[in-house]
Amino acid sequence: MRPFVYERPASVSAAAAIASRFAAEGVPPTEAAAQFIAGGTNLADYMRLGVAQPARLVDLNGLGDRALRQIEVGDDSIRFGALVRMGEAADTGEIKRRCPMLAESLKFAASGQIRNMASLAGNVLQRTRCEYFRETSWPCNKREPGSGCAAMEGFNRQHAVLGTSNACIATYHGDFAQALIALGATVEVEARRGMRKIAFSRLHRLPRDTPNVETELAPDEVITAIEVPLGAWSRRSRYVKIRDRESYAFALASAAVALDMDGDTVSQARIALGGVATVPWRARAAEEALSGKALDDEAAEAAAEAAFAEAKPREHNAFKIPLGKRTLVRALLETRDMKV
């Protein structure tokens, strides 16, 4: 691991100032000289692998603002401070009741220990677990722009079928982010130049030609809060995650589904898909396919077909297309049948 200077600022503005001092034009946060750390579950791992090489770590755990560590459940929204730990959010009874999908997406992620460590903001920024990205001796456009993609023709069972590009097929493995994108969350960020809000659906960038640029964030922007609007769909929501083993594994496929039902008819569906795409993936085509329809097996299957219409398989991950469809069908039917 590369040696680094450690700093522990007391305020968001001080943290942003440090990052700003070491930011360089055109360099994304993941390659910046100064990087933020909160739980460390992702960054420490990648630093030890030599994938992340910050010269300076800015520890956000000393930030004094209490709101950063609080969850506020209001009538029409839930506001998560950025430093709230995954485990705490997963265990909050109000969240489980008001929006089960959010709590489930957290509970089924990682392990108890990691959930105690990982901050919510850090979690949504977690980087891909693509094996070729993790091992620095392989070519990888995300890690070393222009070096090529070893996964494309390599062993790619865990790789994405949606949102891929000619440069990158690495999966976004997070769970919580699927709930956030399905629910239309907003991320609040702060830098020296002020605050801004970013729609969660705009936070992550498709890989396209620049898979090394993973988010809309500037290196000196600190996420301070995540706000999730609640609506008629929130209580009838589920997160279904399919894994090779029963627990402590990344999703082969997952589906976050929230439904506003009028009798048997879907007034509004909110759907996101995990484990199958390069970024958190809102399945708008599936949502539209369901809108105003009675949710029976056939409608669920039609929605799943729509969701994967653009999917591109590689040698080892073709199974993710039928699996992703069936995961969505199962999630839709289970969500429909929830007693709320």
Add this chain to the structure above:
Amino acid sequence: MSETPLASLSRRSFMTGSVSAAAAGPLMATSAKAAAPQPAASAEPRDLSAISLRINKQPYNLALDNRTSLLDALRDHVGLTGTKKGCDHGQCGACTVLVDGKRVLSCLSFAVMNKGHEITTVEGLASADGNLHPMQQAFIDNDAFQCGYCTPGQIMSAIGCINEGHAGSEGDIREYMSGNLCRCAAYPNIVAAIMQAQDETRKA
């Protein structure tokens, strides 16, 4: 000889051994400098940081590389080798310790980030008179290990799991203990041990 408990060995060897030599030699030389207050901006990446940790209710003043994980700090610099390294990447749970009562992976936590926190390791569980923590006794009663390597992490995780309120049923225990791999696969016995010890652990 090979049955000598490690504590006596390490205490003795540590006086002349790794603290004074491997760690303290090069470390102490720079620790005074590191310990002195310095403006952050002039810090160099290779400077050691002065770190005060509370481990098992004892204060420790260390001078550490910023890169040193809490796990390596415990093992190589404090001499508490009960906490184990199984992967160093947060994938096995063998390094689980309690920080302020919550279970975390010490391999993914830089020691420097733990200033001022109360750290509990497996060495801190038994009482001073040698009485085992109820979870330790339950692990023995239920043969909840074979090789014993993942055991300190399992025990710390089990206590954390109960503290979190996630040990209400066997199903919950299985799910919430899945972050601790046991390659000998003592899982059913681990579940039985936690069921046995949970009431007493809550009181402990």
Add this chain to the structure above:
Amino acid sequence: MNQAAPAPKENMGNPVPRIDARLKVTGQAGYSADLPTANMAYGALATSSIAKGSITAVRLEKARKVPGVLDIVSVGDMDGIDKPKFGNTGASSIAPLHDKAIFHDGQIIALVVAETFEAAEEAAALIRADYAEETPSAGFDSRGTEMEPAAGKSPLFKEDVKAGDFDAAYAAAAVKIDEKYSTPTQHHNPIELFSTTAVWQGDQLTVYEPSQNVTGWKAELARQLKIDPANVRIVSPYVGGAFGSKGPMTARTAIVAVAARSVGRPVRCVVSRIQAYGTQTYRAETRHRIRIGANQDGRITAFAHEGWEVTSRPDPYVVGGTSATGRMYDYGSVLTHVSLVHADRNTPGYMRSPPETPYVYALENAMDEMAVALGMDPVEFRRVNEPQKEPIGGKPFSSRSLVKCYDQAAEAFGWSKREAAVGSMRDGDWLVGMGCATAIYPTAAAPCAARVRLTTDGEVRVQCGSHEIGTGVRTVAAQMAAERLGIEMDKVSVEMGDSALPPAPVSGGSISTASVCSAVLKACDAVRAKLFAAAVAEAGPLAGSGNAKLEMSQEKIVADNGKSAKLSDVFKTMQIGAIEEYAEFAPKGSSPEALKKLYAGQSEFHGGDQDKDSVKYAFGAEFVEVRINSHTREIRVPRIVGAFAAGRIMNTRTARSQLMGGMIWGIGQALHEATEIDKRHARYVNRDLQDYLVPVNADVKQLEVILVPEIDHEVNPAGVKGLGELGNVGTAAAVASAVYHATGKRIRDLPIRIDHLIV
């Protein structure tokens, strides 16, 4: 008495808790990398990023500049050191740092030694090599591999067993199958990381390293370093999981010793989880073709098992499970053939039941297919083909309780409630399937020495250079001594894991309990003989009881004439404070050199199919229930029952735990474990515990182990059959048959995953 401590049945010892349990739950058990050493430096490896070719230059400049780096040992720095050898003690003949050839991905190209772990790791990551790269062959189906017959290539695999005229019998069979099966590369992944700590004091070298063979390593390390074995000591008091991975010594041990000598300080090198994939051994990838022919009544008339196994370019590591599968049932005729496929891979090695896991998986999956083809119940099919004698040499089994195992496991499992038709069982959204398979493991033992000391106050010390790898061998050795000397367990201590102790064989092949207990038994009996003689002598406390039968109990010598004498009184008459006896055990049929070889670190195995009078195996039967989601097809094993018979059970607690762990390994074999390889580059891809999946706690729900009583005086003096490797044999086939039962899909390639079932 709880579930973990089953009540002993006939010929079973008490479930006493492990004697090292307290040390293990308090963090005081010292594993190799825990042991404190003064003035220690840290080592870190750099490994190759290609699989075939040669090194033209190793670039060390950047690494040397890292503050704290003391030395770097790299290619060419092993001058004067002998190369590693492939064999029972050495993992591979591949000699990294000796020469420039690269034989596999992840081969060691340098060892950095630094003041701190952080500096060593940082520097190692900065090392780059220039290579003259060649296109590697990854394994099966790759161009450029070399295939050869396996028979005779390894002392452990002398021939392809056969019996009768397979071709004629198969041609004439009324019902037949001809199918192919495969098993993947797998890595042991013990949770303890591999490590070497080398400490020189003058010309004396002590190495702390997790080992299953301290005596063998002492000899092998001395050979490589060209020093007197008397100057080498290997210490491995506790081993954090082994499963075969710590049996053969790898190239790293000598490299670290050389580095420590070079820097003049102790060096500890803990190998990263990732680097272990290329620097340690692993389970070889295998393929199988099985043909079975039978009469309409289900009696097998013809059995052929062909196997293909991937190994490294230079080393003929043979899995060779046909000697077990060829003797499993009453086949009529048998044809087997095993081939090696040499590829640009590191050399495979022993991994928990090395031959049986893949070969019996293939056999038992085929047996289930055959039962389906015959329309028979799979348990009944096996019962019909239960042999009186093994089919190859016509020898009897020393004991064989397979049918009893099937009966008891089937009863506990509720096999009679299984509806035979495929896809007929369902629970809500979950398809339910049930399957079964046979477990088999050869019973062997090897020469072993032990020293036992009994003092006048009843303290017993047992010393034996065996290894506590989690099996409970310390505990059962203590039990054997306690029982034989009539002493309570808490007064018995056991020292193991040190080459300075009386030598023991490699802790592999499930031989440790039998070999160690037989040696301890012999030493205890020598202690008893001295005590008994003194007790009944003229001046002794039991004078006049010379014809009585004597026993030891509760620190007394008890005669069957009702008299007894306190141990301390016997010692008093002998005017000594302790009796210490050193005993050597050699199994029946051992060669005249067997004991000499023991001291030279070579283990001579006896038993299994090698003996003249009988063949010796332990057996078991496993039943599993699988559940497969009807939508998403994930596969779970909520229930598993195994019944096993393995001669004398020394301790029902440790025996059950080992079998339980084995069965869970079997679930992993069936559903999770595979090391994936990038075929273009012959490089492992999923080299960690995030992508190489092993079962977690949530994967195991109901699990039952049934210990079936069995008495076998023929196997060894202790009457013990090994069972550490029995539990994971057959499990994967039982899962495969249950998956078939649930879905109608026969999966022949492990691991069985969603990928197979979703389309």
